[in-house]
Amino acid sequence: MYHMSPEHVATEIGTRQLWHAVDCNGNTLCGQALSEKALHTPGVTPEDYCTTCMRAVGAAMASHTRQTHVASTGEGVLDDH
Ligand SMILES: [Zn+2]
Numbered sequence: 624m625y626h627m628s629p630e631h632v633a634t635e636i637g638t639r640q641l642w643h644a645v646d647c648n649g650n651t652l653c654g655q656a657l658s659e660k661a662l663h664t665p666g667v668t669p670e671d672y673c674t675t676c677m678r679a680v681g682a683a684m685a686s687h688t689r690q691t692h693v694a695s696t697g698e699g700v701l702d703d704h
Contacts (some may be wrong), residue, residue, distance in 0.1 A: 625680060630657055631668075639669050644676035652679035 625646070629640040643651040651657060653675035 625652070625683075628657060630655065630673075641671050642676075643672055643673045644680050652676045658688060 625644045626653070627642045628645045629642050631638050632641050643653060643655055643657065645651050645657075651673070655672055655673070655675075
């Protein structure tokens, strides 16, 4: 469903890695275009997570959970006779 892809961001204190959530089409959930196919580079710190992507993943998870709950509950279980 989603995978994480790092983006290397140059800051005043050096390079840091920002993790984005990427869907099956290769698009980040926040809309950030990843210019390069950055690979996770051990030792490049600090690492951080894109808050917009994390929020999108959280919303997707919540939506999925809700749908699963509705599906498992089914219809016609309310008996008001
Ligand atoms: Zn992002």
